[in-house]
Amino acid sequence: MSVWIEVKAYLDAIPEDWSALADLFDRFGLPGTLQQDSPPAMSAYIAPGDEGMIPDLTVALKNFGALRVETKEIEEIDWAESWKQFFKPRRVGERIIVRPTWEEAELLPGDIELVLDPGQAFGTGDHPTTRGCLQLLEEVDLVGKSVADIGCGSGILSVAAGKFGAGLIHCVDIEQPSVSSTLENAERNGVELIVKRGTGFDPLPADQKYDVVLSNIISAALIVLAPQVATRLHAGGIWIASGIIVSNWPEVAEVAKRNGFTMVENLVEGDWVAAKFLR
Amino acid sequence: MAKKIASIIKLNINAGKGTPAPPVGPALGQAGINMMEFLKKFNEMTAPQIGYKLPVEITVFEDKSYSFVVKQPLMSDLIKAAMGIERGSSNPSKQSAGRLTKDKALEVAKKKLPDLNTDDLEQAIRIVAGTARSMGIDTDF
Numbered sequence: 205m206s207v208w209i210e211v212k213a214y215l216d217a218i219p220e221d222w223s224a225l226a227d228l229f230d231r232f233g234l235p236g237t238l239q240q241d242s243p244p245a246m247s248a249y250i251a252p253g254d255e256g257m258i259p260d261l262t263v264a265l266k267n268f269g270a271l272r273v274e275t276k277e278i279e280e281i282d283w284a285e286s287w288k289q290f291f292k293p294r295r296v297g298e299r300i301i302v303r304p305t306w307e308e309a310e311l312l313p314g315d316i317e318l319v320l321d322p323g324q325a326f327g328t329g330d331h332p333t334t335r336g337c338l339q340l341l342e343e344v345d346l347v348g349k350s351v352a353d354i355g356c357g358s359g360i361l362s363v364a365a366g367k368f369g370a371g372l373i374h375c376v377d378i379e380q381p382s383v384s385s386t387l388e389n390a391e392r393n394g395v396e397l398i399v400k401r402g403t404g405f406d407p408l409p410a411d412q413k414y415d416v417v418l419s420n421i422i423s424a425a426l427i428v429l430a431p432q433v434a435t436r437l438h439a440g441g442i443w444i445a446s447g448i449i450v451s452n453w454p455e456v457a458e459v460a461k462r463n464g465f466t467m468v469e470n471l472v473e474g475d476w477v478a479a480k481f482l483r
Numbered sequence: 484m485a486k487k488i489a490s491i492i493k494l495n496i497n498a499g500k501g502t503p504a505p506p507v508g509p510a511l512g513q514a515g516i517n518m519m520e521f522l523k524k525f526n527e528m529t530a531p532q533i534g535y536k537l538p539v540e541i542t543v544f545e546d547k548s549y550s551f552v553v554k555q556p557l558m559s560d561l562i563k564a565a566m567g568i569e570r571g572s573s574n575p576s577k578q579s580a581g582r583l584t585k586d587k588a589l590e591v592a593k594k595k596l597p598d599l600n601t602d603d604l605e606q607a608i609r610i611v612a613g614t615a616r617s618m619g620i621d622t623d624f
Contacts, residue, residue: 208505220600220610224617226495226536227559227571235536237495238506249505267576268617278509331520379502422523424499424530449527475524 206280209250211261213270218244228268232261249278297339300364305392316342316367319392320358321385333446336471336478337361337420340444343469343480344416346370352414352436354404354429355421355447359386359397365418366395374408375399405432412436417443420478423452427459434463437483442468446478453477486544490514494539495557498532501525514543521551529553535560538598554598558614561591572619583615585624 211234213225218241225246226237234248250257262273293309294302303309305321341361347369353362356375359382365373375386375397383401390397400407417433419426426445433443443465448456450472457467457479465481492510501507501522511518521541529537535556543549555561563569565587572580585608592607599607612622 210505210509221558221595221614222495222538223557223559224571224614226557227618230536230559231570231573235497236504236506238510239493239495241493247506249509251504278505280508331517331523333523422499422527422530447523447527449524452527 206252208252208278208280209255209258210247210276210278211250211258211265212245212247212274212276213265213268214272214274215244215246215269216271222246225265225268228264229261232257232264296335297342299342300338302338302360316364318360318363318367320360320363320389321392332473332476333420333448333478334360336473336476337418337444337446338364339471340446340469340478340480341365341418342368344368344442344444346416349415350374350413351416351418352376352405352408352412354417354419354433355425356386356399357382357420359389359399361418361420361444362386362397363389363393363395365416366390366397367393370416373397374412374414376402376405376407378403404429405436413438413441415441417441419444420446422447423449423456426456430459430463430465434465434483439483441483443481443483444478445481446476448477448479450475450477453479486546486548488542489545490543492541492543494541495536496525496539498529498535498537498556499526500533501529511541514541514549515547516541516543516549521549525551525553532556535564555595558591558595558611559618561594562587562611562615562618562620565590566620575617575619578619579621580619582621582623583612585622588612588615588622588624 222239229237229248238247265273291304293307299314299316301309301315301317303319341364346365348371350372351365351370353375356362356377362373362375377383383399386399414436415438417437460481468480468482470477470479494506503518537556538554539551541549541551566581568581572578588608588611591611592604596607615622
């Protein structure tokens, strides 16, 4: 069980500006902080293995003016589990049922079940960006097709592609927890995925072209990725792009067009857009 | 009728790079809000400001819905950016990390003014100077 240490510095009054204290934590490699007004205090969290910094950090906080400094152990499970109560089996699109490992689901004839434990990775099928991708994906004839999933998160899109009959499926994510989560979810669903850690198409074979590219990331990353997708897709290939806030959609659409893509369909749900482009 | 507020969470996190690791995980997990949804939206909104730490104030309502506001980058980050330095002093009482001019302090104050409890620019400059000195940065005004 991983244990983090919360280091909390209490102040005598709410400062006019908290940032000098946040900056002190940052100098110790702790860029994220939580602040409270009553009683005034700021907390940062030390990752397992870095506890050695606590004495020096405590001295620095007291020199800064902290009234007292408290430490508390936080088990990773405390928050890793807490959101799971909100993750229930759900239908996405016409035929897809996304089921967390710890729940049961009733299937109808023709349903495709995706069994997931996303761990710390993104992609439970609960977010509009993931739902949009899955809806667009289920309309594509994937049998025997080659697929690249850039920013695979929990692997939910690739697992779905595999269940829909895709052949070669390459997955990439910048974060190790996502790589691990994708591999676990592939095994859980009996789908064969090749998963690499890295950025964009960098870790994938340079000469590999794909029939379908999936990327549920963020607009800024999609804009950077667009020229690479254009060169990595076969003519007539499909790019499903998601993670786009409505206000960024015109820019993403323009960049896609500039890179030779034709928009086939876009889905808008709440603040989010998912789109299917043809190369 | 306005929804009842259950709690307000104040975080300072890296723009565009929020993860479920602390402080986000424990804070949002305890509040019962959809952490991954928040992170996705936060990272999307703040990607253009990568390199800054941003204060974000999350209002959690009793029905577990939430809203959040992202503020201007931390004043300390704005000061460092204005001065072109990477960090404050590791020993502020003994070692200087540089000198902040009034022009640079004014630049920071103008950017940060919407988040401060004042609309007086001179007062805002004094707050900037106070933060700078706490970071081991000298001021000449």
